[in-house]
Amino acid sequence: DTAVSQTPKYLVTQMGNDKSIKCEQNLGHDTMYWYKQDSKKFLKIMFSYNNKELIINETVPNRFSPKSPDKAHLNLHINSLELGDSAVYFCASSSTSGRETQYFGPGTRLLVL
Amino acid sequence: GEDVEQSLFLSVREGDSSVINCTYTDSSSTYLYWYKQEPGAGLQLLTYIFSNMDMKQDQRLTVLLNKKDKHLSLRIADTQTGDSAIYFCAETLPSSGSARQLTFGSGTQLTVLP
Numbered sequence: 547d548t549a550v551s552q553t554p555k556y557l558v559t560q561m562g563n564d565k566s567i568k569c570e571q572n573l574g575h576d577t578m579y580w581y582k583q584d585s586k587k588f589l590k591i592m593f594s595y596n597n598k599e600l601i602i603n604e605t606v607p608n609r610f611s612p613k614s615p616d617k618a619h620l621n622l623h624i625n626s627l628e629l630g631d632s633a634v635y636f637c638a639s640s641s642t643s644g645r646e647t648q649y650f651g652p653g654t655r656l657l658v659l
Numbered sequence: 660g661e662d663v664e665q666s667l668f669l670s671v672r673e674g675d676s677s678v679i680n681c682t683y684t685d686s687s688s689t690y691l692y693w694y695k696q697e698p699g700a701g702l703q704l705l706t707y708i709f710s711n712m713d714m715k716q717d718q719r720l721t722v723l724l725n726k727k728d729k730h731l732s733l734r735i736a737d738t739q740t741g742d743s744a745i746y747f748c749a750e751t752l753p754s755s756g757s758a759r760q761l762t763f764g765s766g767t768q769l770t771v772l773p
Contacts, residue, residue, distance in 0.1 A: 581761075587696075589763040594760070647707060650701045652700065653701045
């Protein structure tokens with residue numbers, strides 16, 4: 547009965563590799579988000595999709611490419627991983643009807659060596 | 660977040676009240692939120708307040724909003740060791756299309772001492 551789930555929970559990889567993080571929500575929401583939390587716990591929005599359409603695209607390197615196959619899924623693909631990409635990546639979802647409160651997944655801890 | 664500021668650390672004794680403060684700069688904020696993050700975990704929504712409200716109470720939690728000073732606070736009554744976590748305040752900015760962007764503060768690490 548998990549609301550917002552992410553896989554994997556931990557990801558350790560070498561510099562230069564390509565990796566993907568998956569997110570799924572079963573709340574019936576129409577908007578999904580990716581946030582990055584750095585080592586100082588600072589959280590910043592990266593992307594947002596509404597009904598599979600890209601709505602928010604903050605200043606993020608082109609190596610990051612989100613993909614939303616349907617309203618319940620938002621994946622994040624990262625090419626040519628760099629040391630500075632090490633962070634915790636959080637997925638969130640909300641509904642455009644009502645308060646639009648965002649509910650967060652458990653996070654994916656990415657470590658690039 | 661340079662637009663949302665919080666003090667980094669707060670220590671209280673178990674059973675005391677905790678007050679976590681937050682200031683924000685965007686007067687067009689519609690909702691303001693408090694999220695809790697326990698070690699190694701995701702963000703848990705604690706409570707929120709709409710910008711036309713001054714106060715909201717939810718069990719041990721009291722949120723106060725001073726729109727004139729752009730100041731938000733979270734009071735936790737009878738603080739317990741399980742309340743030890745990082746507390747983030749966040750504001751929603753005017754929507755960009757049909758998505759609302761959350762801007763987070765830096766988080767306040769609350770430590771509850773026995």
